[in-house]
Amino acid sequence: MAAIDIDHLVKEYPNGFRGVNDVSLQIADGEFVILVGPSGCGKSTLLRMIVGLEDITAGELRIGGQRVNEKAPRDRNLSMVFQNYALYPHLSVRENIAFPLRLKKGVPEREIQQRVDEAAGLLELGELLERKPAQLSGGQRQRVAMGRAIVRQADAFLFDEPLSNLDAKLRGQMRSEISRMQRRLGTTTVYVTHDQTEAMTLGDRVAVLRKGVLQQVASPRELYEQPVNLFVAGFIGSPPMNFLPAHVRGDQLDTPFGPIDLDERRAAAVAGHDLLLVGIRPEYFEDAGMVDEVKRPVGTTFRAQVDFTEWLGDSQYAYIPFEAEAEVRDRLRSLSQELDSDQLRTQAVVSIDAASRIREGRQAEFWVDTRKMHVFDPRTGDNLTRDAEAGAELTRQVQHDREEEAGAARGGAPAVIDVRGQGAHQAARPGDAIG
Amino acid sequence: MTTTADRPASAPQLATTGTGSARSRGGERRRQVAWVAAAVVIIAYALIPVLWILSLSFKEGDDINNQRFWPSALSLENYRIVLSSDIFLTALRNSVGIAAIATTVSVVLATLAAYAVARLEFPGKKVILGSALAITVFPIISIATPLFNLWRTVGLYDTWLGLIIPYLSFSIPLSVYILSAFFREIPWEMEQAAQVDGATAWQAFRKVIVPLAAPGVFTAAILTFFAIWNDFVFGITLTSTEAARPVPAALAFFSGASQFSQPTAPIAAASVLVTIPVIVLVLLFQRKIVAGLTNGAVKG
Numbered sequence: 001m002a003a004i005d006i007d008h009l010v011k012e013y014p015n016g017f018r019g020v021n022d023v024s025l026q027i028a029d030g031e032f033v034i035l036v037g038p039s040g041c042g043k044s045t046l047l048r049m050i051v052g053l054e055d056i057t058a059g060e061l062r063i064g065g066q067r068v069n070e071k072a073p074r075d076r077n078l079s080m081v082f083q084n085y086a087l088y089p090h091l092s093v094r095e096n097i098a099f100p101l102r103l104k105k106g107v108p109e110r111e112i113q114q115r116v117d118e119a120a121g122l123l124e125l126g127e128l129l130e131r132k133p134a135q136l137s138g139g140q141r142q143r144v145a146m147g148r149a150i151v152r153q154a155d156a157f158l159f160d161e162p163l164s165n166l167d168a169k170l171r172g173q174m175r176s177e178i179s180r181m182q183r184r185l186g187t188t189t190v191y192v193t194h195d196q197t198e199a200m201t202l203g204d205r206v207a208v209l210r211k212g213v214l215q216q217v218a219s220p221r222e223l224y225e226q227p228v229n230l231f232v233a234g235f236i237g238s239p240p241m242n243f244l245p246a247h248v249r250g251d252q253l254d255t256p257f258g259p260i261d262l263d264e265r266r267a268a269a270v271a272g273h274d275l276l277l278v279g280i281r282p283e284y285f286e287d288a289g290m291v292d293e294v295k296r297p298v299g300t301t302f303r304a305q306v307d308f309t310e311w312l313g314d315s316q317y318a319y320i321p322f323e324a325e326a327e328v329r330d331r332l333r334s335l336s337q338e339l340d341s342d343q344l345r346t347q348a349v350v351s352i353d354a355a356s357r358i359r360e361g362r363q364a365e366f367w368v369d370t371r372k373m374h375v376f377d378p379r380t381g382d383n384l385t386r387d388a389e390a391g392a393e394l395t396r397q398v399q400h401d402r403e404e405e406a407g408a409a410r411g412g413a414p415a416v417i418d419v420r421g422q423g424a425h426q427a428a429r430p431g432d433a434i435g
Numbered sequence: 436m437t438t439t440a441d442r443p444a445s446a447p448q449l450a451t452t453g454t455g456s457a458r459s460r461g462g463e464r465r466r467q468v469a470w471v472a473a474a475v476v477i478i479a480y481a482l483i484p485v486l487w488i489l490s491l492s493f494k495e496g497d498d499i500n501n502q503r504f505w506p507s508a509l510s511l512e513n514y515r516i517v518l519s520s521d522i523f524l525t526a527l528r529n530s531v532g533i534a535a536i537a538t539t540v541s542v543v544l545a546t547l548a549a550y551a552v553a554r555l556e557f558p559g560k561k562v563i564l565g566s567a568l569a570i571t572v573f574p575i576i577s578i579a580t581p582l583f584n585l586w587r588t589v590g591l592y593d594t595w596l597g598l599i600i601p602y603l604s605f606s607i608p609l610s611v612y613i614l615s616a617f618f619r620e621i622p623w624e625m626e627q628a629a630q631v632d633g634a635t636a637w638q639a640f641r642k643v644i645v646p647l648a649a650p651g652v653f654t655a656a657i658l659t660f661f662a663i664w665n666d667f668v669f670g671i672t673l674t675s676t677e678a679a680r681p682v683p684a685a686l687a688f689f690s691g692a693s694q695f696s697q698p699t700a701p702i703a704a705a706s707v708l709v710t711i712p713v714i715v716l717v718l719l720f721q722r723k724i725v726a727g728l729t730n731g732a733v734k735g
Contacts, residue, residue, distance in 0.1 A: 053627050073630040086628035090646045099642075100632040148632065 002064030002155040002188060003029045004050065009059035011045050011212070019045045021212040022059070027156075030406055032182050032189045033217075034203035036196065038235070038340040042212035043192045044160055050190060051080050051158050063155060074103075079149035080158040084165060085141045087133040093144050094120075094129040100152040119147040122181070139170045146181065156188040163198065175201060186406055194340075196236060200224075204402050205395065208232050210338070218391060219398035225372065226391030230381035233279050233374060234339050239317065242348040243277045243335075243376070245328040253278060253375070256322035257348075258302040260370055269384045270375050275327065276384075279374040282317065285350035287358050288365035299369040307347060308360040316354045318364075321347040331378045485710075491703035499700050513704035523705050525677040526685030530709070533595050533681060534663040537602040542656045544603075545610030546648075550640065552611060553618035564615065567608035575605060579672040586673055593675045601673070602663045609662075610655035617651030618644065653720055664713060682709045 004027040011020035020042045027033045035043040048054040050061060052073035061068055068076050079100070087096050095102075097119055101112045120126050123143040133141055142162060149157055162178070163171045179202050182189050193199055199206050200220040207217040208231070216228045220236075227233035233241045246253040246260070251267045253260045255278055262270065270276060288301045307319045324332070324346045332346060350366060358364040375385045491499060495510035517523050552560060582601060583592070591597035621644060629639035645652070670684035680688075686705055689698045 051631055053630070072635075073627070074633040074635065078631065080628070080631045082624050082628055084622070084624060086622065086624040088625065088629075088643055088647075090649075099629070103633040103638060152633070 003027060004156060004188060004190065005060075005062035005065075006046075006050070007060040007062065009046065009049060009061060010057045011042070011049060011054060012057040018212050020049065023209070023212070023214045024059075025207055025214065025217055027188060027190065029188055030186045031402070032179075032191065032202060032204045034199045034206045035190065035192045035209060036194065036199040036206055036235075037209035038338060039194060040211075041209040043194075043209050045212075046209070047080075047158055047160055047190060047192045051078050052076050077152075077155045078158055079152055079154035079156075080160065081142075081145045081149050081162045083161045085133075085145040085162075087141055087144055087148075089133050092130050092132055093125060093136070093147075096133065096144055097125075097147040097151050100148060104152075115151050116147075119151045122150070123147050123177075138166050139174060142166065142174055143177075146178070150181065150185065150187075154187070156190065157182070159189070159191040159193075161193055162191075163193075164195070171195075171198075178202065183405065196238060200236070204398055206236075208235060219395040221398065222391040222394040225394065226386050226388070227279075227374065227383055228386060229383055230277065230279070230335060230376045230378075231338065233376070233383065234335055237281060239282050239349040239351075240339070240341065241279045241281050242350070243279055243332055244322065244348065245324045245378075246276045246278045246375070248273060248276065256324070257304060257320075257366075257368070258300065260300055260368075260373070266375060266385050273377060273384070275325075275378055277328070277331070277376040277378045279376055279383075280348075280368060280370075281372070282349045282351040284369040284372055285348075285352065286367045286369075287352040287356035288367040290353040290356055291367045295369070296367065298371055299367050301365055301367045303363055303365050306358055306360050306362060306364050309352075309358060311354065314354055316352050316356060318350050318352055318358055318360075318366075319347050320350060320366075321345060328378060488703045488706050491700055492707045494700050499697075513700045514708070516701045517705045517708060520689070520701075522677065522685055522689060523682070523708075526680055526682045527709070529595070529677075529679055529685075530664060530681040530683075531712075533598050533602070533679070534660055536595070537599045537606065537663050538656055538660045540599070541603050541606040541610055541659050542652060545607050545614055545655060546645070546652060548607070549611045549614030550618050550644065552615040554623075564612065567612045570605065570608040571612065573605075575601075576668055579668050582669075583672050592673060593679050595679050597673050598669055598679055598681070601669050602666070606659040606662060610659060613655045613658070614648065614651050617648045621647050657716060657720055660716065661713060664709075 006023055006025040006027070009020055009023050010018060012018050023042075023046060025033070035046060037043050045054055049056050052068070052071060056069050063076060063078070088099065091099065094116055097116045098112050101107050101115060116129075117126075120129055123146055125140070125143055125147055128136060128140060128144075133144065136144065142165075145162070159178070163174050166174060175198060178191075182202075191198070191202060203220060205217055206220055206223055208215040208223065210231050216223060216232050218226075223232060223236045227236065230243070234243070244255045244257065246255045248254075248270055249259065251262050253262060253270070253276065260278065284299075291299075304320045304322075307321050309319070310317045329346055352358060352366075373385075374383050376383055487504070490505055492513050493509050493511075494501070494506040495508065495512045498507050498510070501507055552563060578601075586592040586597050591600070625643050625647065626639045629643045630636070634642065665683065666681070667683040670681040671687065674680040674684060677685075682705070686702055689702050689705065
């Protein structure tokens with residue numbers, strides 16, 4: 001167990017390109033931190049720098065307070081799960097898991113077997129121990145890779161997109177298994193992913209990277225509700241946040257969906273800007289006909305033409321095209337390219353009640369809750385209306401919850417955790433047969 | 436193959452009935468007969484000389500003039516002559532020793548070199564692989580005479596080492612070429628995983644990379660062994676006495692039971708004897724060789 005201190009780390013390639021640019025991040029002992037970002041943002045490189053597979057150009061990396069920049073991977077006492085698992089094809093599952101122990105001098109055979117059996121028990125690999133990796137399904141290989149990681153009692157676990165080779169169903173099961181295992185073992189974990197469901201559900205804190213630069217580190221809730229900039233706001237959330245062009249008119253914002261009133265704090269924040277982008281999440285919208293009279297005053301209503309709707313049973317999305325000047329269009333297009341999405345037109349995605357009778361191709365009246373909207377400067381991308389204190393509070397809560405949970409796990413409420421663990425197991429069974 | 440041949444033929448069959456199907460079946464039969472005939476011809480072409488040598492080796496005394504393919508009576512006399520002949524036995528010892536040493540050294544060095552070629556980026560890497568390939572097709576006869584002169588000057592003439600060195604210089608490039616292709620197919624991550632698991636570079640190489648490349652190592656070893664075992668050019672030019680002369684060269688100096696009889700039959704017996712280790716090796720490692728030549732190193 002150890003804390004990981006990432007102190008102004010830089011990875012510069014021979015051609016001068018900086019894959020990781022001045023990233024600083026303190027990971028507490030036992031914390032589960034997610035590195036997330038679109039492809040090419042440097043998240044995997046950062047992970048490989050931590051584990052020692054990439055050299056560090058500048059900055060300092062400390063594990064448990066000790067500088068490890070110059071240490072070889074084997075001396076850092078970390079364990080890693082690779083994207084394609086990197087199981088040794090010539091060794092049985094048992095020997096794969098035992099491999100790290102066999103490399104350590106002086107671990108008696110009895111202890112090796114006992115620890116392998118323990119890890120196998122934890123991951124339900126008991127019956128597979130004598131098989132070769134080629135005879136396993138994707139989910140089983142994934143579990144063997146995890147077994148190999150936990151058997152050595154390393155200072156930290158590092159995961160490099162461990163679930164990206166699994167199908168969607170298995171991914172959900174393995175996600176809960178990883179989460180369960182991490183809580184139970186209480187081991188510091190760094191997890192790289194580009195999947196934001198994994199980022200939101202697994203992490204105590206999530207670090208969003210963009211082109212090698214750290215954008216924001218916060219609890220999933222804070223990222224969602226108080227993003228620091230356009231990039232984080234657009235990256236977190238699915239469907240993504242809508243960005244509408246807006247001009248300041250007194251204490252109102254003029255948007256394609258009509259004027260939006262600004263409260264005092266926001267009005268002060270946007271003063272002096274001309275062109276702005278208003279960020280509103282899909283679920284802040286509603287079919288005006290389905291809104292409570294009580295809630296109505298906190299938002300504004302507007303009429304718009306609906307392009308098409310998607311009814312999903314429990315929810316419904318409507319797509320509303322809007323006009324935007326060239327500058328905004330270009331900005332939004334380059335943003336969506338950066339985010340690996342390919343939104344071609346300027347349209348808002350709004351989430352409306354599944355019972356709503358709004359139909360495509362017609363005018364409809366919508367209501368939008370403006371309390372949680374954010375206003376961005378399109379040139380710098382900064383969030384002008386971020387409430388830092390509210391955001392920090394959200395992250396503090398998560399931290400508090402985690403400490404409480406860790407305390408409970410150590411202090412003797414194992415029954416509760418076991419019950420939850422078995423639930424996850426039972427859920428994992430049927431999927432394995434398929435995979 | 437049969438299905439593709441069937442399909443165009445059976446389509447008109449529906450319309451014309453009877454005759455069409457008979458014709459197509461006849462064509463099919465003829466094609467099969469042609470294949471079998473071709474196979475028989477090729478096998479016969481390859482095997483008859485071998486059988487001829489085998490048959491000669493069992494002919495006693497003047498029986499080699501019996502003007503028939505098979506011996507009149509099976510006799511082991513030639514084998515007795517060969518196995519009691521010093522020329523053959525020392526040559527066999529030379530051959531086994533030289534081939535074993537050269538193969539071992541060659542495969543070990545080639546494995547290390549190929550690993551470096553596959554894993555490291557360094558200037559001149561393409562040149563190394565290119566020249567490795569060029570050396571394997573280099574006509575060895577052209578350096579036999581210069582080597583003869585050089586070896587006599589430096590005192591390597593007619594020694595084991597004098598043969599092992601040129602064998603190495605021809606077998607290592609080929610092995611490097613074969614093995615680097617194998618190593619390149621083993622994912623980097625295998626090794627990185629091993630390093631994170633606590634292995635030194637050497638442990639990762641020995642415990643993960645080499646076992647995965649085993650089919651390639653076997654292939655390289657066997658090809659090298661055969662090439663050295665069968666070599667005649669160096670064997671005859673770089674040796675003069677029994678001190679280092681290998682079997683293929685020694686056979687040319689074979690005199691038979693008495694100096695007045697042609698040693699044809701004993702030479703045939705010796706040839707059969709030196710072929711046996713090769714056959715045994717091939718049978719033992721057949722699977723590995725085929726896997727080595729056709730498969731990649733890592734599956735799944």
